Amino acid sequence: MLSPTVMEEGDEVLQVLEVGEAVEEVKEVIISTIEEEIRRSSPLNSKTSQDDNWGETTTAVTGTSEHSLSQEDIVRITKDLEDSVGLDCRRYVTRSIAVILGLLVFFTPLAFLVLPHILWPDKQQRCETACEGLVISVAFKLLILLLAVWALFFRPARAGLPRVFVFRILLAVLVLLFVTSYWLFYSVRILHSQDPDYKDIVQYAVSLVDALLFIHYLAVVLLELRQLQPCYSVCVTRATDGETRHYNLGQLSIQRAALAVIEHYYCDFPIHNPALLSASKSRAAKHLAGLKVYNVDGPGNNASAGIAQSQSRAMIAAAARRRDTSHNELYYEEAEHERRVRKRRARLVVAVEEAFTHIKRMQEEEPKKAPGDVMDPREAAQAIFPSMARALQKYLRTTKQQHCHSMESIQQHLAFCITNKLTPKAFLEGYLTPGPTLQYGKDHWLGRRWTLISEASVTSGLKDGSVFLLKCVDFCLVVTSRKIPYVQMSEEYIDPKSHKFVLRLQSETSV
Amino acid sequence: MSFVPGQPVTAVVQRIEIQKLREGENLILGFSIGGGIDQDPGQNPFSEDKSDKGIYVTRITPGGPAEVAGLRIGDKIMQVNGWDMTMVTHDQARKKLTKKREDVVRLLITRKSLEEAVKHSKGSHPRQ
Numbered sequence: 098m099l100s101p102t103v104m105e106e107g108d109e110v111l112q113v114l115e116v117g118e119a120v121e122e123v124k125e126v127i128i129s130t131i132e133e134e135i136r137r138s139s140p141l142n143s144k145t146s147q148d149d150n151w152g153e154t155t156t157a158v159t160g161t162s163e164h165s166l167s168q169e170d171i172v173r174i175t176k177d178l179e180d181s182v183g184l185d186c187r188r189y190v191t192r193s194i195a196v197i198l199g200l201l202v203f204f205t206p207l208a209f210l211v212l213p214h215i216l217w218p219d220k221q222q223r224c225e226t227a228c229e230g231l232v233i234s235v236a237f238k239l240l241i242l243l244l245a246v247w248a249l250f251f252r253p254a255r256a257g258l259p260r261v262f263v264f265r266i267l268l269a270v271l272v273l274l275f276v277t278s279y280w281l282f283y284s285v286r287i288l289h290s291q292d293p294d295y296k297d298i299v300q301y302a303v304s305l306v307d308a309l310l311f312i313h314y315l316a317v318v319l320l321e322l323r324q325l326q327p328c329y330s331v332c333v334t335r336a337t338d339g340e341t342r343h344y345n346l347g348q349l350s351i352q353r354a355a356l357a358v359i360e361h362y363y364c365d366f367p368i369h370n371p372a373l374l375s376a377s378k379s380r381a382a383k384h385l386a387g388l389k390v391y392n393v394d395g396p397g398n399n400a401s402a403g404i405a406q407s408q409s410r411a412m413i414a415a416a417a418r419r420r421d422t423s424h425n426e427l428y429y430e431e432a433e434h435e436r437r438v439r440k441r442r443a444r445l446v447v448a449v450e451e452a453f454t455h456i457k458r459m460q461e462e463e464p465k466k467a468p469g470d471v472m473d474p475r476e477a478a479q480a481i482f483p484s485m486a487r488a489l490q491k492y493l494r495t496t497k498q499q500h501c502h503s504m505e506s507i508q509q510h511l512a513f514c515i516t517n518k519l520t521p522k523a524f525l526e527g528y529l530t531p532g533p534t535l536q537y538g539k540d541h542w543l544g545r546r547w548t549l550i551s552e553a554s555v556t557s558g559l560k561d562g563s564v565f566l567l568k569c570v571d572f573c574l575v576v577t578s579r580k581i582p583y584v585q586m587s588e589e590y591i592d593p594k595s596h597k598f599v600l601r602l603q604s605e606t607s608v
Numbered sequence: 609m610s611f612v613p614g615q616p617v618t619a620v621v622q623r624i625e626i627q628k629l630r631e632g633e634n635l636i637l638g639f640s641i642g643g644g645i646d647q648d649p650g651q652n653p654f655s656e657d658k659s660d661k662g663i664y665v666t667r668i669t670p671g672g673p674a675e676v677a678g679l680r681i682g683d684k685i686m687q688v689n690g691w692d693m694t695m696v697t698h699d700q701a702r703k704k705l706t707k708k709r710e711d712v713v714r715l716l717i718t719r720k721s722l723e724e725a726v727k728h729s730k731g732s733h734p735r736q
Binding site for chain 1: 637640646647648651667669698702
């Protein structure tokens with residue numbers, strides 16, 4: 098409650114008045130200062146008084162109509178098109194480049210071996226035992242290389258990352274350079290000079306295949322093994338409701354770390370439920386709803402920025418002074434909600450248990466019942482669903498989960514539980530606690546587009562203290578990384594014979 | 609009441625004579641003892657120095673012979689009938705106190721308030 102203060106002439110009066118307070122006080126303050134104002138600004142009186150014929154004027158909306166496009170819209174559309182087409186294009190281009198490179202690498206040793214026979218059929222030499230052995234080894238090494246490359250590089254891509262994968266580019270360039278240099282030497286030394294010794298050519302091909310296998314080893318180490326050792330601990334927080342998890346990652350670039358975080362998100366974080374956030378938003382709105390700001394001095398005295406700043410400061414001051422009882426409401430509301438949820442949950446558990454007792458798995462030895470009685474799991478589920486449907490629906494409404502589960506999905510889950518002999522408790526587990534995003538239907542998580550927002554370049558490595566955001570359609574994940582500290586461990590030896598004990602006596606005898 | 613090993617123990621003591629009371633077959637004194645060189649000195653609530661393994665009075669039966677004679681809870685027993693009680697086991701102390709042939713036990717006990725009283729009186733009469 099604001100106590101009325103004495104006003105000096107010329108005081109800037111900007112007070113925040115509480116709606117719903119005694120009306121007499123409000124009137125008092127306004128009247129006195131308007132008198133002052135009128136006294137002060139007599140020649141400019143017309144501004145402060147209301148315009149009498151404001152109802153007469155009309156406004157016309159001109160400019161863009163609903164269906165017109167502005168320049169920005171056009172730019173945005175083309176960028177979207179480019180993005181979607183560009184991404185697919187890039188994937189195909191990458192894949193085709195990889196295939197071409199692979200074929201080049203695979204057929205080079207074969208070409209080395211076969212070309213002398215094709216070009217100089219008359220100058221053929223005999224292939225001795227050692228030479229034959231080398232040819233066989235080339236063949237098998239090529240086969241191993243083929244399998245290894247297929248295993249490492251030709252896997253289905255699990256994500257489309259914004260920038261190219263630096264290590265892969267490096268390796269491709271290395272392989273290209275390598276093979277080119279080999280071809281160069283081959284063409285100069287062997288083709289040009291028409292070297293007759295076939296063993297040399299075979300050994301040359303063997304050395305190429307060996308070197309390719311070593312490059313593949315380098316690829317395995319750089320692409321797969323390097324990030325296995327945990328180096329950074331990242332803390333992932335969902336911006337809307339504060340769910341936090343911690344993960345250990347190795348040395349990764351920011352985009353690959355983001356991909357790892359997203360994969361962990363899908364299986365660890367409970368599903369994002371926007372219905373649960375409405376309560377805090379309404380509370381926030383209520384905090385400021387009770388306050389109205391009156392600028393008693395009249396417009397045009399200060400710059401607009403100054404007014405806004407002093408307005409907000411006045412609001413904060415008034416909110417601090419006001420005896421706020423919203424914490425009380427929150428406490429009782431939450432207690433009431435808890436009670437309601439527990440009551441509905443009890444009813445649900447009882448209804449489901451009862452429903453499950455109505456059906457029984459038919460044993461083989463039982464005399465065959467009429468075909469009308471025998472049901473498959475889907476029909477059985479449909480038969481017992483109505484008895485628990487109402488309780489389940491009420492429970493889902495109370496916990497605000499009803500948009501996550503459709504009737505169809507519930508019946509499917511029920512049929513699944515019946516088939517696999519799950520108990521009623523196991524059936525209910527998915528509804529009583531919100532599970533990870535992957536548990537729900539495909540429409541909830543399939544085809545999500547994530548945006549990586551980062552101040553550092555996304556191909557640079559994770560560092561201590563790097564922060565980036567992963568934005569999805571309705572929420573945002575904030576990721577911070579910390580370096581795992583260097584652990585200095587020392588040892589202490591305990592002799593097994595050193596474990597000795599004595600009794601601690603404290604007796605009291607009466608005499 | 610702490611001692612320096614190797615040096616004689618000095619303390620201000622009070623003589624207390626307790627008449628044993630006959631209760632049926634037993635002669636009782638009306639108090640309980642705790643402590644001893646085989647006991648854990650750290651758990652003694654009455655000792656000042658937590659490494660003191662002496663015998664302490666832990667409980668006094670109200671109205672019993674010990675209370676009548678002037679024994680107080682927390683007293684440290686230094687001698688019983690001439691036998692030293694500062695370096696005995698718990699069982700030895702009990703035996704010395706409960707000899708069936710003796711009707712009277714003469715104890716030398718010490719407590720903190722005795723020392724303070726002496727100091728106080730010394731201070732007020734410096735010539736004494």
